[in-house]
Amino acid sequence: MDAHSHAQGGDHAHPTPGLYFKVALVLFVLTALEVLAYEVGHGRMGADLQRIVEPVVVMLLLVLSAAKFALVAMFYMHLKQDPKVLTNLFIWPLLLAATVIAAMIVIFSYWRVVGAK
Amino acid sequence: MSDAAAHAIEHPTTTGIDSRKVAIWTLIGSECLLFASLISTYLVYKGKSLVGPLPHTESQCMLHGKMQACEPIFSIPLVTFGTAVLLFSSFFVVLALYGAQKGNRKMLITWLSATVVCGLFFIGMQVYEFSHFYHEGLGYTTNLFASTFYTLTGFHGSHVTVGVIWLATLLVMAIRGKLPAGKSLNLEIAALYWHFVDVVWIVIFPVVYLMR
Amino acid sequence: MATSVVDHAPASHHEPHTGIWSWITTVDHKRIGILYGVTAFIFFLLGGIEALIMRIQLMKPDNTFVSPELFNSLFTMHGTTMIFLGVMPLSAMFFNYFIPLQIGARDVAFPRLNAFSYWVFLLGGLFINFSFLINAAPNAGWFGYANLTSNQYSPGLNTDFWVLGLQILGVASMAAAINFFVTIVNMRAPGMKMLRMPMFVWMSFITQILLLLAFPVITIALVFLMMDRHFATHFFLPEGGGDPILWQHLFWIFGHPEVYILILPSFGIVSEILPVFSRKPLFGYTAMVFSGAFIAFLGFGVWSHHMFSTGMGPFADAFFSLSTMLIAVPTGVKIFNWIGTMWGGSLQLKTPMLFAIGMVAQFIVGGLSGVMHSVPPADLQQTDTYFIVAHFHYVLFGGAIFGLTAGAYYWFPKMFGRMLDDKMGKLHFWMMFLGFNITFFPMHFLGLNGMPRRVYTYPGDLNFEFWNQVQTWGSLLLGVSFLVFIYNMWKASRRPADAPADPWRGATLEWLIPSPPQEFNFADVPPVHSATPAWDLRRAGGGTLPEPQRVSGAGIHMPRPSYWPAVTAVGVLVTIGSILFTHAFSQWYFITLTGAAILIYGIYRWAYEPAF
Amino acid sequence: MEKSSGLVRRLARQAPALCLLLLIAACAKDYPQTTLQPRGDFARMVDDLFRTTVVWATIVFVLVEGVLLWAIFKFRGRADDPEPRQVHGNTTLEVVWTVIPAFILVAIAVPTVKTIFKTSDYATGPGVVQIEVIGHQWWWEFRYPELGVVTGNEMHIPVGKTVNLRMTTADVLHSFWVPQFAGKRDVFPGRYNPLWFKAEVTGIFSGQCAEFCGVQHARMGFKLISETQEEFDAWVARERIGSPLVNAGTVPADTTTPADSAGRAAKLAADSLEQAGRALFSGAGCIGCHAMVGTPLASATSLKGPNLSHVGSRQTLVAGLMPNTEENLRKWLANPDSVKQGTLMVLPKKLTDAEIATLVAYLRSHR
Structure with a gap:
């Protein structure tokens, strides 16, 4: 039960403010990239770039947001250091949530096709 | 909060983690499904609104008592700024927690104040955004986009509000000197909740605002 | 890590345990368990009376014993009551009383939150039943399908009571689920690894996971419905572009796991009783754990099998059909392992054992008809008929209620220090067993022969009368069997509290302490080396265990009683209940704000109050 | 073990017979x-x-309950x-009883998936009779868009022909x-759901609403009448007279089936009962919800109540509630709510006994 000792306040394993700052910077850059993807994908930066980015813009946004999500969860929420049980408490519901959203989108798109006939 | 005092005489837990920390993580896991329901509803109703205003495209909408062409309603720069503020508040609260754990009261109070201010700013941004949309003709019941958008972001906003009240309470305790290093778990739990509110926004921002 | 939980702390204040105030302020998991049990049993009887009235109405064709409106309220409230106010809180009684005892804990992780859960449950139950008094009982079905629940088709407060009542009850369930989840994760006795937990604790643990993941979804669905009814949105209304099918999806994403929330605790209870009364350990413990977990996991991937008749298309039908069939595999594993437990044992056919065997035997029937429904084309004939009513009563009555009753007989001596009469218990069992099967088995015939559900009457020329009459007589027998149970409990209450600590040669920790347990449960928690620690000790003692003595609790620190949980619960009730007034009273939000103020004040007082 | 598996085998042999017994019972x-x-073919596939x-x-069921019962009797023990x-x-045993059910499920799953795909979507092709089904609280409207027929609570179909339902x-x-x-x-507002079937025999069959839909859900029955092609054609010809679809010009007056509509209309116009009835039908406000031969129609697309143009020929009244007799019709018109509590049929004004008698005669004369 060595997990015990460090959860009780022995924070030697926790990141330092320096690392927190680096994470903050990365988060900031990723957010900027998201907005950039949006702008490019919707033709604000010329048609040529748009043609390349538009088909993948949704994918790109999902990846960028997943990266941000993971950074906050791992470093700010300390899942990287804390006992694995806490990660499990988060990751499984999260997967279920993502599955529910995906399933709903699929089911509703078919539902509309049939119902229109 | 005085549960912390009780903690000292409680027998050690099975996992070694304080029960309150397990509880907040359990709550966070559960809340994933709350937001999943809201986000799925927003997404399955995307593009199903019968009238405008719409988020990304021009539309016909009822404004000042008559149907007219409306501009897309979203203002990306404003919400990007709000997003950045919320992200930074997450950064600030880890610094505050770091200070609390190290017994550095000045660091704790400084960064916790910054977090609360950021939270208040985010709420202000949302209030401004909502009232701006309202004046553009997007009431809560105007169309499906409005109802799903306001409900989703409203639920998030109310989580932010609870978080701000919680953190502000801790800030008052910190200023009164009632948040020593031994009780830093009180802040850690609030911070976890706060980060969760932040990651929910990390999902909402691209899915709602940036995907057409 | 220390094995002893007696801490060298200052002596605590043990409050006197009498008077109504002691019950309002109690934070003792055992007393809260009893509160849950008594309240839920009363609601359960109420739901039973509703069912009997329906059965009398259906006794003959074109009957006019009750009006169509009243009948619709009766079946709505029967479903709602049995699920949310009967079976779930009866399970919560056992969670409360026996999770801490079986894992060797002093109390749950958050004793005051536990009290809060109970008070919210009680107030929510009273709120939703209050509707009967003002002639506005919910009448759109426990499933509340949109768009029948819209203002247009359900004017009046009926549906509002349902929506808001469920929302209040949801708060109670969520709070309790977090509490028990954390308790099981974090409060186990030294040596009790996850794979040494008693099966009841395991199934309860999985139930809490289901609650935590399913309730948020219905919360949101109910919020949407509330918005549609009170704030003019169109989440489920086609007039504004909304789609009523969204309600069905959200409802069943919650609703299917809910079925397992109702049945898994019974699985756990039966898995406790069969080994003890077979004097043989549970067959395939690990398989039992993982099959339970697998059922729960699959339970989130089958929700649309409630919706085959909506025409989702062949791909969705096929997917949800196959995932549903898959559930039969772990369910089968459970049943086979139960039989495997009995096989080769020395069966002691005492009342708890009879109910446990009855549960297994009847659950098989419900499981098999469940497989029949997983076939979508066949389900198109069966859904919304009495065949389905038969199916889920075999699961929820034949399964859940029989399991809970088995638990009641099994643990009654532990809870009250008095034995229930075994002869009367057996009479209760046989009456209930016969009454149940006479009531519900013919429903299979009626359903297959075309009798739809939720009909207040039927025409004579469809020939439904004979079996309906048989069922009504069966249901009366079923009703009377509960009078035998009540009489048995009343008789027991007149006897001196002289039950031994371990009347059944139990396998788990709760049998090692006096009956009823002392406030602090365990003065010293014995080390746990297997899933059957009491049997280990019994064997070590050459087949007998010394009767445990009551000891002084001096030096043991127990949580302090508090009334703030109850106050906070009132805040929840007023805040959510205030929405009832939106149409009646333009300043309705003052009531909401009052509720919120009570709620917030309660939370702060609670937070700053010393817990010990 | 040896003894028990013998019993199990014996029980297994009896199973199909037992099952049949159950069905016969x-x-x-x-x-x-x-x-x-x-x-019908759809129901037959489902039934198989x-x-x-x-x-x-x-x-x-027989195997598992048998083993359970066997265990109870064989392993009864005493306290001492x-x-x-x-x-x-026993790992082997556990693997076996995991795998065997899985195989049984596969045996069920294969025909299931096949049938799912066979029974989905619309029926297409020549000779398919198209019918639109519209659910109402608490009655059924049936429209034959290609034939120009609008009727209520009674669906006529030609035997041996596939009918395709488009339902809302x-x-x-x-x-x-x-x-x-x-x-x-199920039928949903704002969308259409498909269903099709083919009748194998002629006859009158019962149907009913199966999704809870409010106070009178129980009283939302209808009849399905399967008849020969000739009978069906004759029925269509009759129903086309005064059909809202024909009147509104949705369907041309006489393309598919010729009818003596002109002659019949002239005869009707001369009839005194017809004139009194028609005046009452309009004057009492029935026209607000119902269509009727010879009365102007408020709207061709949204009927609030059934088309009554040929109500005299129907088997039952009030969504299958009672036989179509004079007495029953009188009872219904005198006080609908006492016959079907909560019905949306409201009389704009209270009718006198004489008015009811006229209306009953008038409606029953339209066959």
Whole structure:
């Protein structure tokens, strides 16, 4: 039960403010990239770039947001250091949530096709 | 909060983690499904609104008592700024927690104040955004986009509000000197909740605002 | 890590345990368990009376014993009551009383939150039943399908009571689920690894996971419905572009796991009783754990099998059909392992054992008809008929209620220090067993022969009368069997509290302490080396265990009683209940704000109050 | 073990017979709304599948309950018996009883998936009779868009021909169900759901709404009348007279089936009962919700109540509630709410006995 000792306040394993700052910077850059993807994908930066980015813009946004999500969860929420049980408490519901959203989108798109006939 | 005092005489837990920390993580896991329901509803109703205003495209909408062409309603720069503020508040609260754990009261109070201010700013941004949309003709019941958008972001906003009240309470305790290093778990739990509110926004921002 | 939980702390204040105030302020998991049990049993009887009235109405064709409106309220409230106010809180009684005892804990992780859960449950139950008094009982079905629940088709407060009542009850369930989840994760006795937990604790643990993941979804669905009814949105209304099918999806994403929330605790209870009364350990413990977990996991991937008749298309039908069939595999594993437990044992056919065997035997029937429904084309004939009513009563009555009753007989001596009469218990069992099967088995015939559900009457020329009459007589027998149970409990209450600590040669920790347990449960928690620690000790003692003595609790620190949980619960009730007034009273939000103020004040007082 | 498996085998041999017994017991009497005697191809496919599952279920039921009962009797013990052998499990056994059910499920799943795909979507092709079904609280409207017929609570179909239903609702969810022809299909506002079937025999069959739809959900029955092509054509010809679809010009007056509509209309116009009835039908406000031969129609697309143009020829009144007799019609018109509590049929004004008598005669004269 060595997990015990460090959860009780022995924070030697926790990141330092320096690392927190680096994470903050990365988060900031990723957010900027998201907005950039949006702008490019919707033709604000010329048609040529748009043609390349538009088909993948949704994918790109999902990846960028997943990266941000993971950074906050791992470093700010300390899942990287804390006992694995806490990660499990988060990751499984999260997967279920993502599955529910995906399933709903699929089911509703078919539902509309049939119902229109 | 005085549960912390009780903690000292409680027998050690099975996992070694304080029960309150397990509880907040359990709550966070559960809340994933709350937001999943809201986000799925927003997404399955995307593009199903019968009238405008719409988020990304021009539309016909009822404004000042008559149907007219409306501009897309979203203002990306404003919400990007709000997003950045919320992200930074997450950064600030880890610094505050770091200070609390190290017994550095000045660091704790400084960064916790910054977090609360950021939270208040985010709420202000949302209030401004909502009232701006309202004046553009997007009431809560105007169309499906409005109802799903306001409900989703409203639920998030109310989580932010609870978080701000919680953190502000801790800030008052910190200023009164009632948040020593031994009780830093009180802040850690609030911070976890706060980060969760932040990651929910990390999902909402691209899915709602940036995907057409 | 220390094995002893007696801490060298200052002596605590043990409050006197009498008077109504002691019950309002109690934070003792055992007393809260009893509160849950008594309240839920009363609601359960109420739901039973509703069912009997329906059965009398259906006794003959074109009957006019009750009006169509009243009948619709009766079946709505029967479903709602049995699920949310009967079976779930009866399970919560056992969670409360026996999770801490079986894992060797002093109390749950958050004793005051536990009290809060109970008070919210009680107030929510009273709120939703209050509707009967003002002639506005919910009448759109426990499933509340949109768009029948819209203002247009359900004017009046009926549906509002349902929506808001469920929302209040949801708060109670969520709070309790977090509490028990954390308790099981974090409060186990030294040596009790996850794979040494008693099966009841395991199934309860999985139930809490289901609650935590399913309730948020219905919360949101109910919020949407509330918005549609009170704030003019169109989440489920086609007039504004909304789609009523969204309600069905959200409802069943919650609703299917809910079925397992109702049945898994019974699985756990039966898995406790069969080994003890077979004097043989549970067959395939690990398989039992993982099959339970697998059922729960699959339970989130089958929700649309409630919706085959909506025409989702062949791909969705096929997917949800196959995932549903898959559930039969772990369910089968459970049943086979139960039989495997009995096989080769020395069966002691005492009342708890009879109910446990009855549960297994009847659950098989419900499981098999469940497989029949997983076939979508066949389900198109069966859904919304009495065949389905038969199916889920075999699961929820034949399964859940029989399991809970088995638990009641099994643990009654532990809870009250008095034995229930075994002869009367057996009479209760046989009456209930016969009454149940006479009531519900013919429903299979009626359903297959075309009798739809939720009909207040039927025409004579469809020939439904004979079996309906048989069922009504069966249901009366079923009703009377509960009078035998009540009489048995009343008789027991007149006897001196002289039950031994371990009347059944139990396998788990709760049998090692006096009956009823002392406030602090365990003065010293014995080390746990297997899933059957009491049997280990019994064997070590050459087949007998010394009767445990009551000891002084001096030096043991127990949580302090508090009334703030109850106050906070009132805040929840007023805040959510205030929405009832939106149409009646333009300043309705003052009531909401009052509720919120009570709620917030309660939370702060609670937070700053010393817990010990 | 040896003894018990012998018993198990014996029981297994009896299973199909037992299962049959069960079904026979269930159909011993005549159930007009049964699912167990299919009279259409859709229902027959479903029934075949159902019988497969019943056989499997019965086998499993008999085996498992048999073993359970056997265990109870064989292993009964007394309190002072020695402790039995402490068995914790048996991996082989557990694998076996995981795998065997899985195989049984595969045996069920394969025909299931095949049937799912066969029974989905619309029926197409020449000779398919198109019918639109519209659920109302608490009655059914049937429209034949190609034939120009609009009727209520009574669906006529030609035997041996596939009928294709395109179904929706005017208000809340309902579910269309004629057990002997097809499974249920729910109807939703603002969308269409498909269902098709082909009648194998002629006759009158019962159907009922199967999705809870409010106060009178129980009283939302209808009849399905399967008849020969000639009978069906004659029925169509009659129904086209005064049909809202024909009147509104949605369907040309006489393209598909010739009818003596002109001559009949002239005869009707001369009739005194007809004139009195028509005046009352309009004057009392019936026209606000119902269509009727010779009366102007408020709207061709949204009827609030059934088209009454040929109500005299129908089998039943009030969504299958009672036989179509003079007495029943009088009772209904005198006070609808006492006959069907909560019905949306409201009389704009209270009718006198004489008015009711006229209206009854007038309506019954239209066959």
